[in-house]
Amino acid sequence: MRVLITGAAGQLGHDLRRLRPEALALGRAQLSITNLGAVLDAVRGCDLVFNCAADNAVDAAEADPERALAVNAEGAANIALACRRQGARLVHFSTNFVFDGTLDRPYLESDPPHPVSAYGRSKLQGEERVLAELPSALVIRSSGLFGAVGSAVKGGSFPERVVRRAQAGERLRVVADQRLNPTFTLDLAAAALELAGEGMEGVVHVVSRGCCSYWELACEALRLARIQASVEAVDSAAIAAPAPRPRNGCLGSTRVPPLRDWQLGLEAWWREWSALSQS
Numbered sequence: 001m002r003v004l005i006t007g008a009a010g011q012l013g014h015d016l017r018r019l020r021p022e023a024l025a026l027g028r029a030q031l032s033i034t035n036l037g038a039v040l041d042a043v044r045g046c047d048l049v050f051n052c053a054a055d056n057a058v059d060a061a062e063a064d065p066e067r068a069l070a071v072n073a074e075g076a077a078n079i080a081l082a083c084r085r086q087g088a089r090l091v092h093f094s095t096n097f098v099f100d101g102t103l104d105r106p107y108l109e110s111d112p113p114h115p116v117s118a119y120g121r122s123k124l125q126g127e128e129r130v131l132a133e134l135p136s137a138l139v140i141r142s143s144g145l146f147g148a149v150g151s152a153v154k155g156g157s158f159p160e161r162v163v164r165r166a167q168a169g170e171r172l173r174v175v176a177d178q179r180l181n182p183t184f185t186l187d188l189a190a191a192a193l194e195l196a197g198e199g200m201e202g203v204v205h206v207v208s209r210g211c212c213s214y215w216e217l218a219c220e221a222l223r224l225a226r227i228q229a230s231v232e233a234v235d236s237a238a239i240a241a242p243a244p245r246p247r248n249g250c251l252g253s254t255r256v257p258p259l260r261d262w263q264l265g266l267e268a269w270w271r272e273w274s275a276l277s278q279s
Helices: 011-019 036-043 058-063 065-086 118-133 158-167 185-198 214-224 262-278
Strands: 003-006 024-026 048-051 089-095 138-142 172-175 202-205 231-234 259-261
Touching (some): 003 011, 011 024, 048 065, 058 065, 058 118, 065 089, 065 118, 089 118, 118 202, 158 172, 158 214, 158 262, 172 214, 185 259
Parallel strands (some): 003 024, 003 048, 089 138, 138 202
16 A cells, blocks of 8 residues: 655654655655645555645734645645545544634534634635545544644644743743643554544544643643743733634544543653653
């Protein structure tokens, strides 16, 4: 089986490459999914495609929504079109940002999306265009991703940024009124491979077990790093980010069981990241 991973330089793409080292792995420098001709060439001969390519600069999308749409909607549609023509299976990754965060429980696959940011709208359009072009595609929504190789766009994963700032003696102010399922990308990658092998189709939520606030996640990351630092809990208004975030970003599923507890995933991240940062 020939496997293609797009967006392979990101944290999720990196972990998929680790689990499927024989796959053709293309980062943004090798393949822009906004280029249909290049996408058709890349997918030719492939049996399975994991589309990890995305524009996930959430705040920047508010000022330039067309850029986010070009990658997250048009680019995703290009991948789906190429997979349909090739007869390849497609696994496309999406986000909890397709919801508005107003429910008092985790969002399920059956809940209607209602994004509140330009980024969330672009990702929802991507989902819709993928499934319209290729109804057999698997669309995996997840939440709060962090990996040993963090997001380059964001300057590393969230726990990595917290630890580095604490090590540098910087003041830490973290929102406590936004909740999520912190999900280790290695766990998500393994689950995606398993679900693809089972032939699952449609939308599914794949996240770690349990929810917490960003403040709780920051405190746990510092505990693992054995750093004693004060973390000020603030509300979203104090941060005044350009893009609105869902207050409740927690996902649940009626289709698959959750991954291991988020704390266990964070412990695994800490072991890997600390080893990498010291090498």
